[in-house]
Amino acid sequence: MNEADLSTASKGLAAPYQTTDGDFRSKITGRTILILIGVAVVLRVGQEIFVPLALSLLLAFTLAPIVSFLRKRSVPKIAAVLLAVVSAFCAIALFSIVVATQVANLAENIPTYQRNIVAKVHALAQAGSGNGVLDHLSRAVERVGAEIQTRAVESQNPSDTAPSVREPLPVEIVTRSDPLQTLGNLLLPLISPFATAGLVVVLVIFMLLEREELRDRFIRLVGLGDLHRTTAALQDAGKRVGKYLLMQLVVNTLYAVPISIGLWALGIPNAILWGLLTLVLRFVPYIGAVIGMILPLFLALAIAPSWSLVIWVGVLYLVTELVSNNVVEPWLYGAHTGLSPLAIIISAIFWSWLWGPLGLMLSTPLTVCLVVLGRHVPQFGFLDVLLGNEPVLEPHEKLYQRLLSGDPNEASDNAEEYLEEEYLVDYYDKVGMPALLLGESDRQRGVMTEAQIALVAASSLTLVENLSDIAVEEENEEEEPAENPSKSPTVPETDLPDGEGRSVLCIGGRGGLDDAAAAMLSQVLEVQGAVARTASHSDLVARGALALPLEGVDTVIVTFLNGNSKSRARQIVRRLKRLKPSLRVGILIPTANGQDFPRIEPLEIDADFISSSITQAAEFGLTPSAPVSVKVVARKIARKRSQPKVQSEVSASD
Template sequence: MLQGAIIVVAVLYFARDLLIPLVLAVLLSFVLAPLVRALRHIAVPRPAAVVIVVICTFAVLSGIGALMGSQASSLAGNLPSYQATIAAKLEGLRSVGGLFDRLNGVVADFSRRETAAPETVQPPPGDGPPAETPLGRAVPERRPVPVELHSPNPTPFEMLQRLAEPLLGPLATAGIVVILVIFILLYREDLRDRLIRLAGARDLHRTMAAMDDAAYRLSRFFLAQTGMNTAFGLFIAAALWAIGIPNPLLWGFIAGLMRFVPFIGIFVTVTGPLLLALAVDPGWATLVWVAVLFAVSEFLMGQVFEPLVFGHSTGLSPIAVIAAATVWTWLWGPIGLLLAVPLTVCLVVLGRHVDRLEFLEVMLGDQPALDPEETFYQRALAGDADALTEQAERCLKEQPLAEYLDAVALPALRLAQEDAVHGALAPDRRAALKRSIEMLAEDLEEADDPEPPPGEAPAPLPPEWREAGAVLCLPGRGPFDAEAAAMLGQVLTRRGFGVRLGSEAAPGARPRLLCLCLLDGGASAATARYLLRRARRRLPGVPAIALVCSREPEGALARALRSEGTPEAPLPIASCMVEVLDLAVEAAGTLPRPAAEPAAEAAPPAPEPPGLAATATA
């Protein structure tokens, strides 16, 4: 992998003159493909649609380039006239006895001291007596002869060559890009078929779905980003014209172009208008207005408009954006900086659909690297109870406590139990995990569930079910079965049940319902059956529910416990806390019933399957 990465980087660096036009053509084809499809929908042939779109696009780009060149020339011609305003502002910043005056005084005093220092003056070479030869004759003094080099006037051909050389490279690149864009748009389906053949013709349906999804997403993203940046540039140009900044079209173009550059683009954009605001206005009002304009517009673009158009993000993590901008700038220079985000988005989409390149999505994408239950487990192992609470608060804004525990906490406890059974969990880590879960349980005591829809509020429980110890949560013998039982007890307590945790022989009122809590990987099937039988012997006539958190719906524990039931009184097996809560409410006789109907038209009730009621009767 390291050798492959080095080869890829070397090819990207040394073949940039070939790859840059190709990449520009591919990205432009993504942007122009929807326009070609729109023309084809109105019965325009494909060759004509491609030619029309490409010619119009490059005509617009050429016009924009010419306009920006004239704006830059006008700005360069007006620069000397701004010197007087800048000098006047700098004079105004100086104050008597201020920092500038003190610095000038120190420099002047140092210069006077250097001038007053004694210097050794040596006579010039021509003032001494003439040198004598061994024969005693004087040699006349030789003075250097000044020499000036003059190049011949260039011929018309040389002048034309000097003017054309800086333009040949960009013109050649532009010509190659135009030709490639035309051919890519003309033979789009053929290129897609060839890529499908290379990517995987055996699984044709999956490969086509992946490529169509990637092309559609990238095309929408690039077109939307181009439209958003164009609108932003036009808005900035209009606002700067209203404020009174010279050459507003130039700064609007730079603002729209720098939107493609993440993070540092805004600083490049705002520098020129701020300097001009400092130069054209003797006061400071223009400078303040320009600063406010860019601050407000950047906030609105980043927090309001772009999330509405793109979703919450572009699919890249902030660190990935910074790293991509650095790497592509090092490889391809300024063009790489402009193309950093689009190229990185392409890599993320490629990693999303190609199994071998999945690491690209993990490294560069903005999706969490770990699943919620894995994140819970990692934070608990690290003893970071605050992070667990933050995760729980985010989840509880959208779902009740029971659903959060089923989706995140119980799977995390199952992972911890598997590691503990295999000896992969050190004692200090295990203690930190238990301590973090206890602190999370204390924090969840104050958390509120989302408000239920109107008319669906849960019915109150009978008084006898709200007494302490009405429901007994009995843990298994696994390392973390007790934590699962405590979580279940918290869910039942929030619903209004009186809950007791621990052994069936604990002192107190006789329970009305027994909940056996087991995590997969802890107690064996024989141990689970033994715990259930012992609880039934000590609490005869009390209905039981088994909570079995397993990777498989019907694992070994669930099958073993189900065999303990009888056809007349089967043992309900729940795989999540929501099911346990529903069964407990059913046992308490407070299930929600449909709206009452007239007694004469009421249909006879259907016979209920044997469940908790039959268990209680037995």
């Protein structure tokens, strides 16, 4: 590669490292907090209004794909909406009737289960005699059993339990009221649930019929100035919520069916009831399945004299849960809800406090809507940060944070996860160098102390050392092919030349962070088979760079993270070439890319090449070429020299 080629190549170098501040995220201000508190108060006070609206909206999201499916089959719009809504609410009504029937049947059989419960508690009390908790539990169960027995006897023989002593008759003073008021007091508690259900049905029907009209009005109200963002938010919310509710219903159904069959096979009474309750309770994140398992376990404890039935019921729920979580849900869910596990728990607590049990069941889809709002509306970006499951820090930002904390071990763990899919050179180019550039930027702004700079540099060197095993594995990769090629890292973007027979010295240009960048480059060169060594920036000034181990070295690469290093780079290049004229000297300076800092041409500083990334530095450093000679600069002003005294004496004698 000659000088012209190097100059041309340097002009075409891209800018692989950009230290931008990232996407805009709205900060949580005092005004925002007050608005959120006000919204929560309004939702709590007006729950009688907002609960039907929220329930109708979520049902509309759920039924919208069904309506669209029917419309594609040439079903008229009104017929498709009515068919979907009627089918859904008929299923809900059938579910309610079955549950009510099963609950009534269970209530009738409760007294028959008390004997087994008392016997098991007595056995526990005898096994743990002296344990205060078990003694108290035994006495409590005995009292409950005696009370149930007494009530049962009284209900069967009321005449036998008549008191022998005549007690005074209670006198109740009743004030006459308006018949209409009395009728209203009796009917309103009965009518209210049906009225709410009817209101929800009507709202769902009209939301589905006027879906396009409501969408256009919403866009006109809040997003006419940014149709792209508003449309994306609506599509994202509808897709996430609708798919979550439908898929969750399918998953819960596939979960409840084997539970019901298994409980029936084990002889648990009212198996259909427990299956239906499990179907509903699994809409509650994390704790729903546990709550649905408690009652069947208690019933197994009540009906069987031994403990084996309780164990079998627990095994049934455990196996079904494992199959559902590891097979059914990954198969059916094409995309996640976008919520972090902690956000799901916190949202469940918040919405249950706000709207009770119904809020607990609706917590996940409602929170999904909030995350979508934060993802597409910058003013609410903090909602996506707090509740979403997307990484809030880029890999290089996360690495820099770990280096600042002096924790290279966790940084190494993150790097190893990254290197499962990428090569070492890609990691250093995409993560390592950008992290060091963040440190250099903070250093130039004066926000880092010398101790912090030294800590980041030392942590970076430790990180490079921790990744040496991976470097050895990559170096031997061609000789020992991977057992499972499908799990091997992707092919690097640039095929680097073989470094066999090449000897390269990597030196930091100005400080400890430059030394860390040189160590990263040196490790990449070793992976390519070259003999690579490193030297500190302090060696450049020690005895005029005479302390550098240049024997046997054919190429030196000096790293600079500071883009304003042209003069310093020129001095180092000329000093090294004067020490060893046959030496090729290159510069790695990622920020001098024509954007952050002016581009530096190799011929301007007598360098053999200038690279803006580790990949380019390794490529140029391992490519054989004749070294560039140091240009002799002609002096414009000749230095005056004093004439010899002999000549002056001769001229005087003449």
